[in-house]
Amino acid sequence: MEFSAVLFDAAETLFTTRGSVGEIYGGVARRYGSQVEPEVIQAAFLRNFRGAGPLSLQDQKRWWKDVVYRVFNEVGMISNFDRFFDDVYERFRDSQGWILFPETLDALNELKRRGLKLGVISNFDDRIYSVLDSLGIRQFFDAVTLSSESGYCKPDPEIFEAAVRSLGVPASRILLVGDNPRDDVEAGLRAGLSAVLIDRSGRYASQSHLQRISSLNEVTGMLDGD
Numbered sequence: 187m188e189f190s191a192v193l194f195d196a197a198e199t200l201f202t203t204r205g206s207v208g209e210i211y212g213g214v215a216r217r218y219g220s221q222v223e224p225e226v227i228q229a230a231f232l233r234n235f236r237g238a239g240p241l242s243l244q245d246q247k248r249w250w251k252d253v254v255y256r257v258f259n260e261v262g263m264i265s266n267f268d269r270f271f272d273d274v275y276e277r278f279r280d281s282q283g284w285i286l287f288p289e290t291l292d293a294l295n296e297l298k299r300r301g302l303k304l305g306v307i308s309n310f311d312d313r314i315y316s317v318l319d320s321l322g323i324r325q326f327f328d329a330v331t332l333s334s335e336s337g338y339c340k341p342d343p344e345i346f347e348a349a350v351r352s353l354g355v356p357a358s359r360i361l362l363v364g365d366n367p368r369d370d371v372e373a374g375l376r377a378g379l380s381a382v383l384i385d386r387s388g389r390y391a392s393q394s395h396l397q398r399i400s401s402l403n404e405v406t407g408m409l410d411g412d
Contacts, residue, residue, distance in 0.1 A: 195306075199363060203284060210278075312335070340370065362382070
C-alpha cells in the first residue's frame with residue numbers, strides 16, 4: 187500500500203502527560219491545602235474518568251470540571267474548588283502538563299522529509315493548538331480535526347470523514363496511528379483507512395488481529411513495506 191498521508195491521534199500517541207494525572211492534580215491541589223497522595227488521586231481519576239460517559243461536545247470544560255469535582259469529592263474536597271479547577275485546566279494547555287514521546291520529533295521530521303501530508307484527529311478541545319505550539323510540533327500538521335470542532339467524537343465515522351476531507355487525500359491512502367484499539371484503530375479501519383496501534387508497553391499484545399508498533403519510528407518502516 188502506498189500512502190500519501192499519516193493521521194495521528196494526539197494524547198498518548200504524540201505526547202503524554204508530564205507525570206501521572208494524579209501527580210499533576212496533586213501538585214496543584216497542595217497549593218490549596220490538600221494532603222492527598224498522588225496515587226490516591228490517580229486511582230480516583232481513573233475510576234471517574236472511565237465512568238464519565240462521552241466527552242461533551244457543547245462544553246468540554248464543564249465535562250472536565252465534573253470529572254475533577256467527582257475525583258476530589260471522593261478523595262477529599264479542597265477549598266476554592268472553582269479556582270483550583272481553573273488552575274488545573276490551564277496546566278494542560280501547554281508543556282506544563284504535556285511532554286513529547288522521545289521519538290516523536292524525529293518521526294515527524296522524517297515523514298515530512300518524505301513529502302507526506304500529516305494530520306491530527308483527536309477527541310480534544312481547542313487547547314490542543316496551544317499544546318502543539320508549546321511542544322514545537324504544530325508546524326508539521328497540514329490539518330487538525332477535533333471532536334470539539336467537527337461535532338463528532340471518535341469512534342463516530344463522521345469525525346474520520348472530516349479528517350479525510352481536511353487532508354484532501356483518499357481514505358485508502360491514509361495511515362492512521364493511535365493508541366486506542368476501539369476508538370482509533372478499529373474505527374479507522376471501518377472508515378476505510380489503514381490503521382496501526384501504537385502500543386509502547388505491550389498492553390495489547392493479546393489483540394493479534396490489530397497491527398501494532400511500539401514506537402513512532404516504526405511508521406516509516408510501514409511506509410517502506412517492511
